[in-house]
Amino acid sequence: MRIYILKRLIQIVPTVLGITFVVFLMMRSIPGDPVVALLGDAYTEENAIKARHDYGLDKPVLVQYLIWLGKLAQGDWGASILTGRPVLSDVLVRLPVTLELVVLSMAVALAIAIPAAIVGALRQNTWADYTATSVAMVGVSIPEFFLGVLLLLAFSIGLGGLLPSSGWVYLPGTCQTVVCAAGLWGNTQHVLMPALALGVGRAALLTRLLRASMLEVIRTEYVTTARAKGLGEGPVVLKHALKNALIPTVTVMGLQVGFLIGGAIVVETLFAMPGLGTFGIDAIIARDYQQVQGFALVTALAFVFINLIVDLTYTFLDPRIRYS
């Protein structure tokens, strides 16, 4: 097992390097010059040449990448071209917000998907199944931003400001700034709508997947045996059927992290949240190469580590799976 984990960790290095290199190349191939955004009203040819030189943007792309990589190896993620702020510290300030959003949206997704899938599978071709399947279909079809706007209209405007429309209240102890709102209740209020907006689409997808797995599993011999042994329906479904049916779902959950981070860009922008999503999109719009690299790096790392965790989870869900 340890060797397996070590191997996987080593594999992460070329994966992450590959991703950051592709992002590096792509950012430089799209139109738009970061120096233009940096200088704004003060743009002159002379100022632009000086700024390009100061930020090393006049060097060949490969050299720029190697410089970035060299600094990264020393723990320096670079500084924003626009603000001069260290990328790592900005990422660390914003990471908890997105992490909480992603975790809670996944929790929302599972909270909806598991019961809906179980009901759908156990009551196949009944109104309960049709309802669960139809709701899942609708959920998959609604984009995050649209659902977000509907939630805003309902809970922030319609119900007289029941939930705050924007901004962020940090979990107690997680705030890193001087002026900062922190509190569990405030945090819950602020994260609820974004988590719903982001989670419902995933819930729908997972419901469909888990229902199909459940239908397969509940017809297997070991489930019949469990029932024949006289086990109640609850333990049969939750302990024997669901646990095994979860394996493909867990795989998809891991892959969904990428979509969740993509969705976080939209949801965080809509709800004006100070997370990594808004950090990433602002960086791309401003062509702030260093920040984009930071965003790509942290996203890639999150993706590969979560998928490693997912792979390790299989051994818990199915004891027959062993890594060597």
Added chain:
Amino acid sequence: MSPRRLLPGCLLALAVLAAMIGGPPTLSEAQAPKRGGIFRVSYGNEIAHLDFHTAPGYEMMWVAMNVGCGLVNITPDGTFVGDAAESWQVSPDGLLYSFKLKKNVLFHDGTKVDAAAVKFSIDRLMDPATGSGMRIFYESVHSVEVLDPLTVHIRLKHPYAFMLHMLAGYRTGLILYSPTATQKFTLEDRKQGKPGAVVGCGPFKLIEWVKGSHLAMDRFDKYFEPGLPYLDRVIIRVIKDPITEMAAFKAGEIDFIASFSPEHVDTMRAQNPRAQIMTGKETTPMLAAMKVTVPKDGKPMAKDRMPHPIFGDVRVRKAVGCYGIDRKEIVKIAFKGQATPWLGIIPPGTLDTVDVTSMCPYDPGKAKALLAESGYGPHKPLTFELMTNTEKTVFNVIATVIKDQMTRIGVTANIRLVDKVTWMTAANQDGPWDMYVEDLLSLLTLDSNAFLSTTQASWNHTRHVDTKVDDYYARYAREMDAVKRKAIAREFQEFSADKLYWNTISGSPFYMVAQPWMKGYVYNAEFEVHYDKVWLDK
């Protein structure tokens, strides 16, 4: 009847008498400013950075105006009022501006605002190494001289009629920097808003800026205006989505929207009947700019130019931009009628503006005739690219209407939608474009437009090479007689409308929205956004 029982009656009689003598309470009596409170402001865009002398964008400017102070400010009616300057005098030849500073003005680091600080700040802005966008406006300055700690002279090379306008309201106006803090901290520190690095002499001192989250500034207790500011703290948040911004406003989460999108004003009004929606005469022109020249050798920014293959011909510019564009229809569709159709180089709200719109009546027949004269017609249809960007949805609406109007005169306009940085790169770096839709800059005076349209200006996006334009600007700015200046302004605007180096289609309205409990704010478009007299009536 005991005296105690008589008392209420007597008090009532006295109150009635007082009311009869004094009349109704005045507004100031009824609304004495309340001290304290946290003022929550929403910006639609991120602050670029916090070196006020070099950072781009209005968002930064509106912070600079509150953290920083300058020599003078300008009121909505065009009157100059002292900021750090107590008084000022201009020599009869217009070559010497003498400023007497207030005694009690301090920077947030405790150092004094004196003549040396003024000289330091202006010298810094004029230094090419600083890379300030304001440098161009100090071109007339010969030197800054410290006479004594409270007296500073600005000596000019030639008269400059808009010196005070420039110091008050071009971009941020002059923002004084503390020499001590500027030398103590690096430029990077200041850009990042590191604690202690951003030091001004304004009513609020910067507490922190967390990009993507908030900017906070607290009352500066040693501010030179006694009793001001009223607010304890100002917190600025960025809410980019107008729907979310409206929801936050409706829910009372924000007190003030510093720049509100015109297309949502009606909805805002309907949802919040008590909201204070502030606007004024348009001071920003909405353009459909046409490129006039291109580099001969194809290398961007080359000095050697040749006419743009389409719009290098003034007849085509006139066919498309003058007679082919129905400005009234654009305003009706894109701004729901809430803007002014306009042609002049400066918009309706700018000083010395002249309405020359009648020079370009919508006349598709005349447009077609001019196109035919230029060699375009069914045998050789004119096709051009119309660039628009994602910064404001109204640009895209205008582009769509123009495309439709072009079809009516047999011209094809292919819309190219890009993001703001791509547009800025193409426009600033002499990239390949034919026409773009944008509103660039709020203009206090015609002179401030020199920044965008003299032949040597970096922001001369159309790359016209007509030095007559430079001559007009120079004559206008150096003429100290207001009547003669107006005459030059008129002549210039007519000339400009005839040449169409700068194709305005309308004014671009600017809106600010405040909660009913926000008091004391004086609307002065984008030029002066000050929170020092703002107070919260709640």
